[in-house]
Amino acid sequence: MNTPFIFFFILFLSYTEATKCGSKGLNIKSPFTLSPHHNNDPNFNLYCQNTNTTMIHFPLYGNLVVKSISYNARKLNLIDPKSCVHEVFLNLNLSLTPFRYYYVVRSYTYLNCSVPINGNSIPCLSGYGHYVYTVKPSVKVPDSCRAIKTVEIPFGYSSYLSDNSFGLGLTWDLPKRDDEDGDDGVEEERTWVHLTTKKVPMIAGLVLLAAVGLVMKMKILHTKKILVSNEDMENQFSEDLLAQQHKIPQALE
Ligand SMILES: *[C@@H]1O[C@H](CO)[C@@H](O)[C@H](O)[C@H]1NC(C)=O
Numbered sequence: 001m002n003t004p005f006i007f008f009f010i011l012f013l014s015y016t017e018a019t020k021c022g023s024k025g026l027n028i029k030s031p032f033t034l035s036p037h038h039n040n041d042p043n044f045n046l047y048c049q050n051t052n053t054t055m056i057h058f059p060l061y062g063n064l065v066v067k068s069i070s071y072n073a074r075k076l077n078l079i080d081p082k083s084c085v086h087e088v089f090l091n092l093n094l095s096l097t098p099f100r101y102y103y104v105v106r107s108y109t110y111l112n113c114s115v116p117i118n119g120n121s122i123p124c125l126s127g128y129g130h131y132v133y134t135v136k137p138s139v140k141v142p143d144s145c146r147a148i149k150t151v152e153i154p155f156g157y158s159s160y161l162s163d164n165s166f167g168l169g170l171t172w173d174l175p176k177r178d179d180e181d182g183d184d185g186v187e188e189e190r191t192w193v194h195l196t197t198k199k200v201p202m203i204a205g206l207v208l209l210a211a212v213g214l215v216m217k218m219k220i221l222h223t224k225k226i227l228v229s230n231e232d233m234e235n236q237f238s239e240d241l242l243a244q245q246h247k248i249p250q251a252l253e
């Protein structure tokens with residue numbers, strides 16, 4: 001009997017449930033969106049892998065695991081599934097995305113050397129007969145080495161900072177409005193974006209629930225009214241009958 005109610009309730013739930021991967025996933029809020037599969041949208045699109053894992057796809061690079069999102073600090077903590085942060089630093093180009101490294105960046109040159117040089121080579125990028133290092137760009141490239149690339153990254157390689165997630169913190173810029181002229185605009189826009197992407201479906205769901213509730217209440221009242229009027233008619237009928245029965249003897253007297 002409550003079919004419309006159940007239908008809208010499920011609809012409402014699906015609005016609120018669609019914002020995380022599985023039951024244990026991260027809460028996805030504005031400016032991020034969640035879609036079933038990765039697409040080449042370089043913006044704030046996240047997707048799920050193996051139900052629970054929140055992922056981000058960078059065009060021209062690939063996929064990274066989202067470990068946590070701090071909306072207040074505007075910080076996205078990522079993990080490289082291949083456990084090689086310096087491979088990410090070397091290849092991930094953030095210039096066409098809304099992201100940049102959370103930490104202050106400095107220029108480093110990646111060297112690929114055929115024999116070991118001074119310093120620690122990066123284990124996950126080195127192999128038999130080649131040793132990869134990060135050096136300051138001012139360092140003269142030794143004869144046994146080839147400079148791969150100079151990139152702006154938060155950290156050079158250090159065996160002390162070899163934690164897989166260390167350094168893979170990104171921050172993001174909010175899309176700017178044309179007439180924006182200060183922090184107020186940013187705040188206003190953030191609230192507005194938040195409102196449109198998160199609150200509106202929720203409010204719509206609540207309004208629908210309220211409407212369904214109201215319709216059902218009206219239906220019940222209406223049914224009651226019919227019942228009441230039926231009762232009235234019956235009462236009227238019995239009264240008339242009684243009156244007639246009384247009248248008849250009265251008339252006979
Ligand atoms: C997702 O998380 C739940 C609860 O921790 C776990 O039981 C389930 O195996 C996980 N699924 C995958 C695919 O990792």
Ligand SMILES: *[C@@H]1O[C@H](CO)[C@@H](O)[C@H](O)[C@H]1NC(C)=O
Pocket residue numbers: 112113125130132148
């Ligand atoms: C370093 O050089 C070796 C041998 O030329 C090559 O196989 C390897 O892919 C290079 N590594 C990088 C990160 O460029």
Ligand SMILES: *[C@@H]1O[C@H](CO)[C@@H](O)[C@H](O)[C@H]1NC(C)=O
Pocket residue numbers: 093094095096150151152
């Ligand atoms: C990153 O991409 C931009 C635009 O495609 C390019 O201009 C820039 O040189 C790239 N940066 C690196 C370090 O490769």
